[in-house]
Amino acid sequence: MQLTALGIYGPYPKAGGHAASGYLLETDKAKIVFDFGSGTLTRLLGKIGDIRKLDAIVVSHSHFDHTSDLVSLNYLMELLPDKILKLYVPKNGENWYLPLLIKGKFEVVEVEENDTERVGDVTLEFKKMLHTVPTLGVRASSGGKSLFYTADTMWFKEIEDYVRGVDFVLADAAKPVGFKGPHMSIDKAELLLKACGTRVAVTHLSPDYDPTEALSGTAIEVIEEGRTYTV
Template sequence: MKLTVLGCYGPYPKAGGACSGYLLEDKEIKILVDCGNGVLSRFFQHCHDINELDAIFISHLHPDHMSDLMVMKYAIGIGQMQGKVKQSIPIYLPSSPKEDYDRIQYNDAFVRHMIAEDTEVNIKGIKINFKKTNHPVECYGMSFEKNGKRLVYSGDTKYFPELEVFAKNCDLFLCEGGILEKDITENTPHLSAKQAAEIALNANLKRVVLTHFWPETRPYNLYAEAREVFPNILELAEEGKAYFI
């Protein structure tokens, strides 16, 4: 499987950047994971025809993870009316907040599927499972597995021990870790770089890609904080870069 980072910032992008969005591919399969601000434009740099898209998975309905669905629905819906888009795109997402869930639909652009912890999806041989995270709105981490190789995406979350179990022994852990430990408070709904590294260490992981960067934080400082904890392959997500699983 190949994972291309389309956007890696939150809760807003830096100049020239985009919020959370990732393109997962395997041969003829194309899956979009999250679709925050600026992601649709990046998507079209890699997929010239939206008919190539097999499915969309959304971790939660905060704008930095789903706001470009508000324009993607027009790209699909208008394309359908013009005969250019052949079918509705399956989208898997939480059902709450309800007002955001309802706003996503436009004509027949999407076929919506609500997700929960016990949901299991199979997209052309890629098996997807979910883990509810600790975030102010309903949010899910995701596991993508094919041919014995597994990618786990944390979504947005505070630390909770079950995430270590969910990610255990995966081949690549795409984990939010975009703020420094010194900026974490009891009410911070995100992981620090140090916490992400601790999860990876406890989950017996060999490779971690940190993502969801606060635009004001220097990436090197995030890397240095995580490196103090995690001795194995550690990378910072780079927009446009592909990671192979």
């Protein structure tokens, strides 16, 4: 699997051409985007060229930094008479954007904890996270490899079970130690790394805090915007 960080910032994109949450997962038989914050659409088009190549979008939760470009996507979808895009959304998830999407252009699938879905050669399994609105993390598996995207979440004990045995963890754990709010701080990334034993990259960077220095000397990675990771 290949994972490209289209946008990595929240709750708004950093100045200077950056983007909010959006991650493209690609295999031989599937292209899936996790979250669709502002700037994601232009980055996605830059990467895959044609939106008809995209199989599905997974929305982790309704916050604007994960969903706002869905509205912009409407106009592009309108130009493609034969394309219907699958959209996985959290059940009862305050999905404000759904009434705004052009009818017939999106196949909306409501998912909840422990649901599994198949897109091409990728299996998706959803897990409930701990955030301020209903939020689903997702484990994606294909070809014997797997990744876990925590979406936005605070720390909770079961998350260690969710990442155990996973090859790559993309974690909302870029906040400074002592941070009070609905995200994880960088010390939680250490716990996730212990639990998975493989690879953790922290994401959902604040525009005004770069955790790179605080994480130097550890095996934790800070996600790089635009970079493609092989899982």
